[in-house]
Amino acid sequence: MSAYGLYLHVPFCHHRCGYCDFNTYAGLEGLIPAYVQALCREIELLASSAGRPLQAGTVYFGGGTPSLLTPTQLETILIKLAECFSMEGGVEVTLEANPGTVTLDYLRQVRSLGVNRLSLGVQSADADELRFLEREHTFEDVQRSVAWARAANVTNLSLDLIFGLPGQSLAGWKRSLQAALELAPEHISLYALSIEHGTPLHARLLRGEVGSPDPDAAADMYEWASECLVGAGYEQYEISNWARRETSGELLACRHNLQYWRNLPYLGFGAGAHGYIDGWRTVNVLSPAAYIQRCQSGIALDFPRTPATTHIQAVDRVAEIGETMMMGLRLTQEGVQASAFEGRFGEALETKFGRQIADLVAKGLLEWASAPGERLRLTQRGRLLGNQVFVNFV
Ligand code: SF4
Known part of the structure; x- marks a missing residue:
């Protein structure tokens, strides 16, 4: 039986960062309890329409800010997944989290639920850059979150950083990456800032309030980072991703994302989530309110369609x-x-x-x-x- 990647989208954030073009919403946190019920319903409907047992290899709570879910809400979803999928054999369970939204107690609780990989959105160690990106946390929040994660026995920790900000110097980027490396994560993801149409940052660019990212400067930052990370004992395994090896020799790559890069099947649950299974690509309705409404009133449909599916396409x-x-x-x-x-x-x-x-x-x-x-x-x-x-x- 092939093992599938399971992606669960949590489209809620306290504040929408100026550069963000993900399917996420600020000010809709009141919908979270109904959204969790809707996720459980979608999981149940999809599994019941499959007509065969389904095995999960990885579970990934992505967002948005999944750490806005309480441990009880995460537990409700994980229990539903365990009812509907075979979850044997060391399933990787990742939670994306924003520094500043977690506490030691929270991390202990989610760890005890089976979350075994934490991905923290750090972005920068520089206060001005964090302000420019409209992130709500400070680098001190990051340091505290990492210390709490370690105290909660999180042994597979990933940090995300962004480079190539308008006006960012190579020296500034070096300071951010080095500060992140001092936290000794097992995994690190680096993304070049891209200013997407329709974002507030793009509007600022059009008004001339901010400059464009400089691709040559970004290339220099990327090349320097690649060398620096290799020097620090990380292996690059994907264009934007580096990982350490465990003492057993295993590379601590993100197994869930490897499923995408190997073009292997996965299922997506939640507003705007995508799936790829049995030769079909599926896309869910974007709006969390519409998602909740569709799942509440929906019935099982032909696999892999669910009441939340708005697009389905055969992949030739x-x-x-x-x-x-x-x-x-x-x-x-x-x-x-x-x-x-x-x-x-x-x-x-x-x-x-x-x-x-x-x-x-x-x-x-x-x-x-x-x-x-x-x-x-x-x-x-x-x-x-x-x-x-x-x-x-x-
Ligand atoms: S925290 Fe992440 S998902 Fe939420 S608005 Fe900011 S960049 Fe987007």
Whole structure:
């Protein structure tokens, strides 16, 4: 039985940060109790329509700010998941949390519920940058949250940082990353700031109140960070992600996200959540109120559709191949394995994309790892120009 990734979206935040374009809402926290009931209903309806037992390999509470859910609300959802899915064999359970929304007692309680991975949105160690991003926490909140997480026996901790802010200096970025590394996380994710249309930050950019991010400066920050993290004992395994190895030798990569990058099936629950299973991609209604209403009054539908589904699309072979290449090439070590590709699609990788591969290898953007013809991956330079590479396969 394949193990699925289960994503649960929690679309609530105390405040909407100026750069954020996620499906999340401030001021709707009053909906949370009904939303938790709706999530449980969607889980139940989807599992009952599957007609087969479903196994969970990972559970990921993402947002929004999932740490706005109380331990009791998280427990209600986890109990429902355990009723509807087989959860044997070390399921990774991640909770995204904002520093400033957690306490030692909260972390102890969620840890005892089975949350075994915590992902903290740090973004920066610089007070001015945190203000620019409209984050509600300080770096002192981050330090306290990490200390509490360790006291609560969280042994798999991930920190997220953003670089490439308008006017950010390389020296400032170095200070932020070094401050984050002093907290000794097992995992670290680094994202370049992208100013998305429709966000308040984009409106400020149009009004000339803030400058544009400088892509060359961001590339320098990324290159410096890659070297710094490797020097600090982290291994890069994805364009934006680094992890330490356990003493057992296991790389503490995010198993849930590996499911996406390997283009393997997952189920999405909650407002705006996406799923990919049995050759179908599904998208749920965005509005939390509409989500609650649909789940409350809904009945079981043909799998994998639920009452919250607004879009469902069959993924044909051409699209699946393109997505497998685009996602797999994000994995900087693993890349796309030629034998796995052939096993999945019945055609050799070099037969399907011989011309594109030869061209991108000649340009120094792709390379064969291990031995020629074994694993195709981005070169160091290719990591900076991923989109130019991916477009050749879709
Ligand atoms: S905390 Fe995260 S999800 Fe919430 S508004 Fe800020 S960036 Fe968006």
